[in-house]
Amino acid sequence: MTRFIFITGGVVSSLGKGLMGASLAALLQARGYKVRIRKFDPYLNVDPGTMSPYQHGEVYVTDDGAETDLDLGHYERFTGVAARKTDNITSGRIYQDIIARERRGEFLGGTVQVIPHVTDAIKAFARAEVDGLDFVICEIGGTVGDIEGLPFMEAIRQMAADVGRANVCYIHVTLVPFIAAAGELKTKPTQHSVAELRGIGIQPDVLVCRSEHPLPDGDRAKIALFCNVRKEAVIAALDAASIYEVPLQYHAEGLDDEVLRAFGITDAPAPVLTRWTDISARIHNPEGEVTIGVVGKYTGMKDAYKSLTEALVHGGLANRVKVNIKWLDAEEFEGADVAARLEPMHGILVPGGFGERGSEGKIASVRFARERRVPFFGICLGMQMACIEAARNQAGIKAASTTEFGETSEPIVGLITEWMSDEGLQTREAGGDLGGTMRLGAFPAELAHNSVAASVYGSTQIEERHRHRYEVNAAYRERLEAEGLIFSGMSPDGLLPEVVERPDHPWFIGVQFHPELKSKPFDPHPLFAGFIAAAINQSRLV
Template structure:
């Protein structure tokens, strides 16, 4: 029988509910339990696929092709459990499905209402595919009191009544601010937040209190008394030096123990936290340091590259190396050529990430050229690989080489794909169709050339599976011309039609991939491409 942990937030947003859910799941998993985490998003978008990175951060893609909230990346990185489409639901998806059924007449003339139809749909999502699990953690986006989250709160209230008494648990994440002028922690915001939650019929069992200063015992008892929870169930959550130290920190504060106690579980096996000990040891005790420049267009919001940032850290963990990331706006290279050398010469590695649109593209191409000409380790991901191919084409004499994503071009080295093969068969798209959910999404196999650099990086593998999210592909008509210039296509789709990986054998480390390897990297299992890239950057650092 699966037990359900409902995680809500109050006072302010961005308290780290996703990180808290991931850390708690990791602690339960360390005790031998099978876990899965789900995210309820109250916004009306069907998924975040069409949302600006500045609005929502990165879009995290699952193996089965779902475009989901970035919190699912935390879930995967901390537990190693692959997220699925069924692990993220939005108000938009709920209402879309209900309205489609209403239009078909599935409700047999009944009046369609928030209660019971919307809340029933949310409950069905929460309870689905949980037969083989011990714990299902459900994180509700937003903060208590938001109008759009009310149907989700009502669904939780109903589930807590409908399931067995010791089958559900409410964890509420709040803020205990420190007022410097008064020199005091203030508990009143937490009290008000819990009162708001209680007014919706939900009594929290555990409070996780985010704070910048330690929680005195007196304030802890005060919170417990006014919020009607046990004092030991008030868990202080101080700011951590690294997100990877959070599971250990929460364990020391007793979070997992209090959760199990609230479920009536008193004989749980002790946690095996050895892999988290290793991760934190590697993070806090590096033996080297490198500087990686990420040349992108969304660098004003680091969450736009959340998985990429963490994958670079993981590459550092694999090499016991501290990775310092320099976020570089690609547009500055288009405004001032002198900035190219000034910004890129101090770097030990250059990474051009994925993205959409023409803005900053010439700056990215200039970064590729600098890495090629100066033998700096280069890693191009998705659009970054496409920019590497355009740069190679221009150096080969195709002066007007470009992508049809940026407009009409006489030399379309990169163009839109309208059909491709998947496990479900031939996929077809219209070039002028909907944007949401129409890209090449999810896990696809790629065949690697024998004796290639990337094959060695993958441990000699000849076939790999990686996650994709793109609408444009390198035009295979240019492969022969590009390979004559030294850019080798060392990875292709199994049918040989779609380029997946390029590399330069005459370069210390030059790899471009059409997929997003950062989505599968984990602190205790760094992705081999990032481990190899950081190793090359470390070697570069010893040359300068």
């Protein structure tokens, strides 16, 4: 029977529930168990697809085309298990589905209520597609006491009755702050948070206590006494040098042992942690370092590029070097001395994004990389900017632009209105809804046999995840290729450009998709590994 682990948070947000859940999943995997992780988001947005990156961080996209919370990226990176649409749900989606059913008359005139209709929907989500799984880990967004989170708390309370208390484990993540004036840690916030949780009927089995200082044995015993948990189940969670050391830290604290004990499992095999010890060794013993300049528009909110950041780290792990990331605001490049900012960089990356703001700075960065022969990597909008730069500065198409920024006589990039997916022909109209209307999810592409991209992948057949509304206009292909920008990857029907490159450049690749979404520390994406390798060569030249 599948067992369920529910993770809640208290005191403050951003305590690392997602990272803790991903680490626990990795530890259970290391013992041979099959695990899946899910995220419950109490906010009323249907999905994070229309939310500003400054509000929500990046939007993580699954193979099956769901726009999800960035924590699902942690889940995939730590477990290697591909996330699905059924792994992330919001209050907005639940209410949307229930109201649609009510409008269709499915409730036969009955009163629709939070209990049982909303809570039943939440429980159904938790129990969907669990065949063959040993554990399902469900993280509840927000903190205990949030009004919008109450239906989720009630639902997971009910789960203990539905599947049996022995098949449910509750983990509560809290803050144990250090008060500098008093010179001591304070356990009272944790006590109050657990009291709040117990007041709605949930007794935690394990407490994970985030702190900047080690948790003394006396404080651990005090928390255990007041919160009605075993002393051994009070797990200290200190800051780590790298997020990829967190599984090892939690194992040393006994987190996986205590979770298994909560289920009455005392004969579990010992974990095989060589994957994580190898990664830790690479992090602590780099053989060099490189500096990558990321020219974007959301640089004030690093979580907007979470998967990108981690993929660059993974590229460093693959090459045994430390990657220093310099976040460069594209708007500051407009009319500025671009060379002064970019000359110290060993590689330049222009990531995805939406809207015109900062676009001229991105184009200037592409030109610098092309002319100075600095390794360049363009992702999604970054690839589109590379095509516009070539059109303007090499092909002489001075009006080259994208219809995303307004009407243009030379639409190097335009709105895609039709494409094929597993569900058949997809169509979109200008001015339509923004939510869930992009080219989303995994799509295949074919690479030219003699291309740099094919040599990097080691294959001419690839499948990568997309999230965009606009495509490079293949009608300009001949004119751009005449200037050395080769369309080396196309959709299987030959209509949509997927990869562009400059074979005469040390490393210049642009991709329409988001390869960072598939990169993992133990399986770095080949494009990022190749980009960092090129940056290493560049560092030897300067």
